[in-house]
Amino acid sequence: MNQAFRKKIKRNDRIARWVITVGGMAIIFSVIFILVLIAKVSLPLFLPPDAELHASTRMPRVENIRAVGMDEYLETGYVIDASGTIRFFNVKDGAPLDQELLSGAGGNRSLLAVETYGRLNHVLRWSDGSLTIDQVKFRPYFDAENDNRRSILHRVESLASFPVPATGPGVQTLARVGGEGRQVRIDLYSDNRLLVQLIEVSENFLGEEEVTEAEHQLAFDTAGDVSALVLSSDGTRLYAGTKQGELLRWDLSDSEEPTLLEKIQAFADRREITVLNLVYGDVSLAVGDSTGQVTTWFPVRDDSGVWKLTRIHDLSRHSAPVAAISPSPRDKSVISFSSEGLLVDHMTSERSLLSLGRKDRLQLYSMTTRGNAIMGLTDDGRLQSWKLEIPHPEVSLGTLFGKVWYEGYDEPVYAWQSSAATDDYEPKLSLTPLIFGTLKGTFYAMLLAVPLAIFGAIYTSQFARPRLRALIKPAVEVMAAIPTVIIGFLAALWLAPLIERSLGSLFLSLVLVPAALMISILAWQGARKIEPLRRLERGFEFLAVAPVVILAMAIAAGLGPGLEQTFFAGDLKQWLFTEMGTRYDPRNCIIIAFAMGFAVIPIVFTIAEDSLSNVPSSLKAASLALGASRWQTVWRVILPSASPGIFAGTMIGFGRAVGETMIVLMATGNTAIMDLSIFNGMRPLSANIAVEIPEAPVDGSLYRTLFLSAVILFVMTFIVNTVAEIVRQRLRAKYGRF
Amino acid sequence: MTTLKIENPVIEVEDLRFFYGESRALHGIDLKFPEKRVTALIGPSGCGKSTLLRCFNRMNDLVDGSRVEGQVLLDGENIYDRNTDIIELRRKVGMVFQKSNPFPKSIYENVIYGLRIAGENDKALFDERVETSLKGAALWDEVKDRLNESALGLSGGQMQRLCIARAIAVNPKVILMDEPCSALDPKSTARVEELIGELRENFTIIIVTHNMQQAARVSDLTAFLFEGNLIEFGVTEQLFVKPQNKQTEDYITGRFG
Amino acid sequence: MSKRPSKEMNKYWRVGEPMVWLSGAALTLTLLSAVTLLVVIVMNGLGVFWPSNIEQVKLTDGTAVYGQFVRSEETADGSGLRHQYKIANRDLYGLDFRWIDQTDIASTGHPRDLIVLERSEHGDFYGTLQQLFTVAGNSVAATFDNLQQQLSAAKHDLELLSELEKKLNDASYEMEQMRLTLLKFDYEGVPAGALERQELEQRKSELDARFADLIELQTRRVDDARKAKAVFADAGGRGKEVVLLDIVQAYTPNTMSTTDKVIFYGGKLVELVAGEPRESNTEGGLFPAIFGTVMLIFVMSLFSFPFGVIAAIYLREYAKEGPLVRIVRIAVNNLAGIPSIVYGIFGLGFFVYGIGHSIDALFFPERLPTPTFGTGGLLWASLTLALLTVPVVIVSTEEALGAIPREMREGSYALGATKFQTLYRVLLPMASPGIMTGLILAMARAAGEVAPLMITGVVKLAPALPIDGNFPFVHLDRKFMHLGFHIYDIGFQSPNVEAAKPMVFVTTLLLVLIVLLMSSVAIRLRNKMKKRYTFGTF
Structure with missing residues (x-):
């Protein structure tokens, strides 16, 4: 052999070894890393939130600051001082930018207090008792001339002003300007009187503006003095808390007649309610009390149908009385403030997110409109800003798997409802109903598939004639290849209407088919004495049974409507609803059992048949030689030896049913309910992913939660398959072949 | 132990020890194989005769965890030397296996496989080699009309002779035979034995067999191995008629093994 | 005397003979359900195009x-x-x-x-036909023959129009490319006065003018062609004017002979396979869906076949047998059972949002935020399916390699072959039926799989095929159509489900035929292979 060629083939061999080794390992590991990558996407759901000190500066020569604020890019901040001047400054270095006098300032009026709500709306209370509302607006500006550099423009807009009422200013005041020209001012007097002033601007039928003004004294009777007040941002609902732990709720939507909706003793220990505010969306009321506890409440309908404020979530506890509460303008997070600093909690998940400014002795604070930063003023005059990193505040193990009491619900529930029309909606991301749906569908499918597949496999491997067996096995394998989209489509558009029409016949055939089989087996005992007929017992039984089954089904189909007519007043579905209280969904678990069962049968069948027919024939021969009948041999000898394989097949079938997507997507109603009834649908994990992922914003909570549900699916099937595979390899080792 | 004088040995084995993992299969074997003679390795099952045979073309390299100590000299060069080219070695030392293993290709392609993998492409050379090799393996007359048919259509004995033809097509010096007749019927066995007799004129043959009659029939020299040791090595006739060693005598008279 | 039969009967039950029958019944039910499924599909699918009497x-x-x-x-x-x-x-x-x-x-x-x-x-x-007008507006005798004649004239007009349409499409494609180049100039900061930019803008304005001309020409021709009309009356005598251009085909089922009907049926089948879909996919052909499916399978095979085979060769021939390889083998077997939707979501997260976004950021930054590769498309869907099917290929290749007797390898090594020579001269040819089986099974799976495609790039109506005459000819970033998704889409997303049903059944029938054909070939190959390897064991 020539030297050059030898070198060449050796080099080829080395290259091939290298390529195949590196390539092979890379491929295998990259395939296995799928789990890692999916898990990586869902992992940030559980990362702890983080706050980073962004800047700490001081504005020289500014005193008596009444309010602070900042834009969402953390560039421009502002302070409002007692003179009613708003001063903008650079957040990083404190350099002053510009300043202006607010609309309410002037004369010798000074600014006493500022209350902030919504998107940097400031309610300013002046020394003469008048109130004004000003909004600070920030807008990013991209300068086309200057390389598209971003700068932040700011502007102050005056929204409303409220004169002093005739009775003089109250000790505590509130004001809101609602969306439809509605302005509300509330004054609380020291003698526990509440004065409501309403201005409504509406258009009459001629298109002219009409201004309605109204003034009401609210009468109420409480054990303690009113200590906290809050008004919804549209000015229609008023809440008050007292020093004796009572909560009151008024409806102000009718400007003619404000009504006290309820008064409850919120805390049995009569602790003082120190502060109230409304969580984003204005549904839940956050209550801070003198013990430092923060709780949220919303009205729930009780047994008699009356709406009653109910304590829903317990959030963090300060060790000092709560001094202020403010909602995040972005989500259902709640910031509470006491002499100890700020605590940020998420209401739905009850997660304690952050604790800020413990040592800084904050006096004032405010959150940016995007909820991504907080600016605070310390008692030594420093303006401190924190950048918040709270990617998924609404997600916790509790919200993913536990019962949660969502706004507007009568009780804690497991619910999946990822989106709604409005921003202030509370996303419901509980995976429990989806896991339940997956298991429910799988259960019913397996209930149908496993016995059919295993008994079918027993028959095929042990009793059928070898020639028929050589046909049956490939036929079933081909059955496994039918795309599930086809099975799902037929289930939904052909089977579902058929079963809905003939539910009675279906139940009847559940009785008639076994009965017919029993009768024909009994009859067979007589018939088998005839020699030619007896040949059927050599592996043709399943063919002989076919006409019996078909006949029984035909009879059931014929009698079904009559049966419904006679016993169920003509309509079984109606009867189920009225008598049994179960609603009949046209796309339900019966359909799923048939359709998914159909998809699972070939898998279980093939693996079970393989393991049954690989049991050494010596075992079978030994048993038969001892005088056991063919069924006894199968039951006592073959089945136990093949049981690991049958188990493996069942497991793999289970894994398949768990992950099946198209069938459940098409043939279930896709409603995430938790009801075991066979007449309802469900929403499994897999279909949920298919439905929701196209709409889910990348890297949002929903997106990551869907990835998490994929991880759950992966893990479920991986465990099941691994168990099956190990069992199968053991079996292989035992009998040499697979 | 052995006083046999070997003229121009092709393979010399010096203190060869072989290990499967921790267990030792050969305990220091010293042997010399003369040129163009048939040497039989006999011994009870598990005595290490196949292992020894597979050391001569380094087939044992394929076994994970195996280890060789000592020397095997082929034409005076140690084949376990670091620089030994295994490919070259295996071309010099052909092998015929217990189970016949023709490739699922045509008869023609089977014979020239060794040439093809060596980079030959000469059709005339192929034709010539196919004819000589098949004639050499006494198969030519039976298959010359169906050279392009699958080798898997041949009978068991024909397949084994095809494997011999495949081995001699690359002109090896030595042919190793690992119980070549154990899977064959008596008639095919006789043909293969006859063939071995013819092949000794051109090749050095080392044959492993558990059939003592066969060893007596086909070999010039016989080595008896027992539990990984070489017990006796001598001219076949002498070894069978007048064994020097008690164990050899026990074995060939059928007291064990 | 009367005791004997009952004793016999007892024994009959005791030895479990009825159980044999019951297990037979289980098999019967299984097979019956499969047969029912096929019968339903075939019955509903075959009759769709038959021109029944009205x-x-x-x-x-x-x-x-x-x-x-x-x-x-x-x-x-x-x-x-x-x-x-x-x-x-x-x-x-x-x-x-x-x-x-x-x-x-x-x-x-x-x-x-x-x-x-x-x-x-x-x-x-x-x-029934009442009146007939030619393009020139003349009334001609309202006979079926005249109608057919006018229709073929209209068809001719339509062909001319479609040529025009093609020109328009080319022009608009070119305009789009220019717009993208301009965007690129913007991004790269090519100043407004630069020569190349001016040149491009010049060309663009020329093209704009040509485009406008073409549009006008098209509008005029369409208006002309639409003058050919016919008035029909329904059973109640209500008239309905129909523009001939809008008529795809006219026939009179009640006078057609069986032969005519068979020819008609054949024509419809051709249209099904080669035609474009109409009326939100519920009428017309399936060509784009078939084409998309084939492309998908093809691109998928390009990835999954070599990678799967290499991985299997590594596992079986090169990797040292040990606990690690055993674990890897279990894992690979396992991956074949991972739900397809999990692969889909992985494809979305990793390929589309991961790699796709990076490609966009690197190579097409000027087009952002409009994604090029950062959205679902044929390439990503194919890669996702390749991942999904790689385990199938690995498992069957490995099984095929493992079934080759050890003697084959030894025989080759003994003749001085290297490992690689042994691999490609002996082992791979011997394993090829097994590898083919795996590949065909993988392809069949890809043809029927829908869930992962839904989130990685399949659409109900793709504006253009993934292959066309515009450079670079193969557009793997494009969205595509797929038979399986077609079924889901027209069966579940179309506004008029009842009217869409026939088309769903036809599509289903086609898909079932394709998949069943592929998998029966694969299964036959495998069974053949099993028989073949028993030769060495006599």
Whole structure:
């Protein structure tokens, strides 16, 4: 052999070894890393939130600051001082930018207090008792001339002003300007009187503006003095808390007649309610009390149908009385403030997110409109800003798997409802109903598939004639290849209407088919004495049974409507609803059992048949030689030896049913309910992913939660398959072949 | 132990020890194989005769965890030397296996496989080699009309002779035979034995067999191995008629093994 | 005497003979369900294109309808039969189907002058021809032959128009490319006065002008061609003017012979395979879906086949057998059982949002935020399916390699072959049926898989095929159509499910045929291979 060629083939061999080794390992590991990558996407759901000190500066020569604020890019901040001047400054270095006098300032009026709500709306209370509302607006500006550099423009807009009422200013005041020209001012007097002033601007039928003004004294009777007040941002609902732990709720939507909706003793220990505010969306009321506890409440309908404020979530506890509460303008997070600093909690998940400014002795604070930063003023005059990193505040193990009491619900529930029309909606991301749906569908499918597949496999491997067996096995394998989209489509558009029409016949055939089989087996005992007929017992039984089954089904189909007519007043579905209280969904678990069962049968069948027919024939021969009948041999000898394989097949079938997507997507109603009834649908994990992922914003909570549900699916099937595979390899080792 | 004088040995084995993992299969074997003679390795099952045979073309390299100590000299060069080219070695030392293993290709392609993998492409050379090799393996007359048919259509004995033809097509010096007749019927066995007799004129043959009659029939020299040791090595006739060693005598008279 | 039979009967039960029958019944039920599925698909699918006769149903209230009989069932109160007819004329009646009680029918007949129109909008029309106008606006005799003649003239016009359309498409593609280049200039900061930019803008304005001309020409030609019209009347005599351009085909089922009908049926099949879909996919052909499916399978095979085979070779021939390899093998076997939707979401997260976004950021930054590769497309869907099917290929290749007796390898090594030579001269040819089996099974799976595609790039209507005449000819970033998704889409997302049903069944039939054919070939190959390897064991 020539030297050059030898070198060449050796080099080829080395290259091939290298390529195949590196390539092979890379491929295998990259395939296995799928789990890692999916898990990586869902992992940030559980990362702890983080706050980073962004800047700490001081504005020289500014005193008596009444309010602070900042834009969402953390560039421009502002302070409002007692003179009613708003001063903008650079957040990083404190350099002053510009300043202006607010609309309410002037004369010798000074600014006493500022209350902030919504998107940097400031309610300013002046020394003469008048109130004004000003909004600070920030807008990013991209300068086309200057390389598209971003700068932040700011502007102050005056929204409303409220004169002093005739009775003089109250000790505590509130004001809101609602969306439809509605302005509300509330004054609380020291003698526990509440004065409501309403201005409504509406258009009459001629298109002219009409201004309605109204003034009401609210009468109420409480054990303690009113200590906290809050008004919804549209000015229609008023809440008050007292020093004796009572909560009151008024409806102000009718400007003619404000009504006290309820008064409850919120805390049995009569602790003082120190502060109230409304969580984003204005549904839940956050209550801070003198013990430092923060709780949220919303009205729930009780047994008699009356709406009653109910304590829903317990959030963090300060060790000092709560001094202020403010909602995040972005989500259902709640910031509470006491002499100890700020605590940020998420209401739905009850997660304690952050604790800020413990040592800084904050006096004032405010959150940016995007909820991504907080600016605070310390008692030594420093303006401190924190950048918040709270990617998924609404997600916790509790919200993913536990019962949660969502706004507007009568009780804690497991619910999946990822989106709604409005921003202030509370996303419901509980995976429990989806896991339940997956298991429910799988259960019913397996209930149908496993016995059919295993008994079918027993028959095929042990009793059928070898020639028929050589046909049956490939036929079933081909059955496994039918795309599930086809099975799902037929289930939904052909089977579902058929079963809905003939539910009675279906139940009847559940009785008639076994009965017919029993009768024909009994009859067979007589018939088998005839020699030619007896040949059927050599592996043709399943063919002989076919006409019996078909006949029984035909009879059931014929009698079904009559049966419904006679016993169920003509309509079984109606009867189920009225008598049994179960609603009949046209796309339900019966359909799923048939359709998914159909998809699972070939898998279980093939693996079970393989393991049954690989049991050494010596075992079978030994048993038969001892005088056991063919069924006894199968039951006592073959089945136990093949049981690991049958188990493996069942497991793999289970894994398949768990992950099946198209069938459940098409043939279930896709409603995430938790009801075991066979007449309802469900929403499994897999279909949920298919439905929701196209709409889910990348890297949002929903997106990551869907990835998490994929991880759950992966893990479920991986465990099941691994168990099956190990069992199968053991079996292989035992009998040499697979 | 052995006083046999070997003229121009092709393979010399010096203190060869072989290990499967921790267990030792050969305990220091010293042997010399003369040129163009048939040497039989006999011994009870598990005595290490196949292992020894597979050391001569380094087939044992394929076994994970195996280890060789000592020397095997082929034409005076140690084949376990670091620089030994295994490919070259295996071309010099052909092998015929217990189970016949023709490739699922045509008869023609089977014979020239060794040439093809060596980079030959000469059709005339192929034709010539196919004819000589098949004639050499006494198969030519039976298959010359169906050279392009699958080798898997041949009978068991024909397949084994095809494997011999495949081995001699690359002109090896030595042919190793690992119980070549154990899977064959008596008639095919006789043909293969006859063939071995013819092949000794051109090749050095080392044959492993558990059939003592066969060893007596086909070999010039016989080595008896027992539990990984070489017990006796001598001219076949002498070894069978007048064994020097008690164990050899026990074995060939059928007291064990 | 009477004891013997009962004893025998006892024994019959005791030895479990009835259980044999019951297990037989289980098999029967399994097979029956499979047969039922196929029968339903075939029955519903085959009949769709058959031009059945259209009945004229006169009702007792004096009105009449033309309808194609669909099926009968008992009325809800059990008093008699009712019949479902396809009455077509969606634009007149609003519904395609109508139930008519047996008692309401006065008489039925098969009028010979009844014409069925397949229209490009609003579905079929059943009616009789009243008036016919040529392109020039002249009235000609309202006969079916004249109609056919005019229709073929209209078809000719349509071809001319479609040529024009193609020119327009090319022009708009070119304009799009120019717009993208301009964007790129913007991004790269090429100043407004730069030569290349001016040149491009110059060319663009020329193209704009040409485009406008073409549009105008098209509008004019269409207006002209649309002057050819016909007036039809429904069963109640209500007139309906139909522009000939909108008629895809006209035929008279009641006068067609069986041969005619077979020819017609054949024509419809050709249209199915080669035609474009119409009416939100519920009519017309499946060509883009078939093409998309084939492309998908092809691109997927390009990835999954070599990688799967290499991985299997590594596992079986090169990796040292040990606990690690055993674990890897279990894992690979396992991956074949991981739900396809999990692969889909991985494809979305990793390929589309991960790699796709990076490609966009690197190579097409000027087009952002409009994604090029950062959105679902053929490439990502193929890669996702490749991942999904790689385990299938690995497992079957490994099995095939493992089934080759050790003697084959030894025989080759003993002749001085290297490992690689042994691999490609002996092992791979021997394993090829097994590898083919794996590949075909993988392809069959890809043809039927829908869930992962839904989130990685399949769409209900792709504007362009992944391969066309525009550079670079193969556009793997494009969205595509797929037979399986087609079924889901028209079966579940279309506004008129009842009218869409026939098309779903036809698509289903086609897909079932493809998949069943592929998998039976694979299974036969595998069984053949099993037999072949038993030779060495005699």
